[in-house]
Amino acid sequence: MQLANTLDTHDVLSAWQNHSPNSTWAMAIIVDCQGHSYRKRGAFSLVNQDGEQLGILSGGCLEADIRLMARKCISLNKVLTKEYDGRDETDSSYQMGCGGIVWVKFIPLNDANNHLNLTEVLKVLEQRESVRYGLDHSSDNNQQNRPEDIHSYVNSSHDAQLNIEITPKIHLLICGGGKDVTPVCQFAKQLGWQVSVWDPRAAYANKNDLVNADTILKEPHSVLASFATKQKVNFAVLMSHSLELDAQALNTLANSDIKHIALLGPKKRFEDVVAACGVVRTNIKPHLSGPAGLDIGGDLPTSIALSIVAKFHGIAFNKF
Structure with missing residues (x-):
């Protein structure tokens, strides 16, 4: 298993775009956090069906479970959410060490949700322009675990539930x-x-x-x-x-x-x-x-x- 965990967003998307067309991917994205966390709201990594991961969401303590959850969401073709609670440092489940709570959403990338418009994000970054990336990741209906119910926006005025400013490489x-x-x-x-x-x-x-x-x-x-x-x-x-x-x-x-x-x-x-x-x-x-x-x-x-x-x-x- 290859872990390209030192890549920035541009490199993550470039590696994803250049990967084998036979690979199936999921986005693991922090949709909320409380207290201290290694990475903040909006940080994401990409994981394929073989467990190859591009980018990181923690200092290493969560990555094994993140890969497991991402592969599960790909297999089920469902959106999953998991809470990682690091407030109790005596709990050896993840040994986060940050003392906070992180909520991670796992979203399959497929044609139904246009791969969350990540190809468009990469195109803008390659022009050395910043991207305002929006994600509506939850709803009140009973089908909120379907990939097609997740909507993404690139440089849109839409006020999404989660908005990320992605800057090009320095x-x-x-x-x-x-x-x-x-x-x-x-x-x-x-x-x-x-x-x-x-x-x-x-x-x-x-x-x-x-x-x-x-x-x-x-x-x-x-x-x-x-x-x-x-x-x-x-x-x-x-x-x-x-x-x-x-x-x-x-x-x-x-x-x-x-x-x-x-x-x-x-x-x-x-x-x-x-x-x-x-x-x-x-x-x-x-x-x-x-x-x-x-x-x-x-x-x-x-x-x-x-x-x-x-x-x-x-x-x-x-x-x-």
């Missing part, structure tokens, strides 16, 4: 292609981000060092503005170790819709790059920071990469 642009870029790329990809690397120098941005990068750009800095717009880049880090290249990148990205640009190096270098970019700082649209990342200590590429990606992650979820 897109990180790394300006610079030295050896210290490799762990930044690796950490970002582990989080499911889209990663692009730009460095026009022949000896840098080696494909062997950046096997996880989605895109490697070797063009002049003038391409960065249009690339950032078309590919909807969220964050950029300038780490070429060349004041001239960093300044060129900042100049080109100064009027972009990038949310945050971080500059590697000490505060003095930050000021030098901003001065050399030729744009008055108050006219630079993205938020700037430097030194890049969180101050977590360490001076090796891996710890610096961790601090950079952690800072961007916090910004993405409004923690800074």
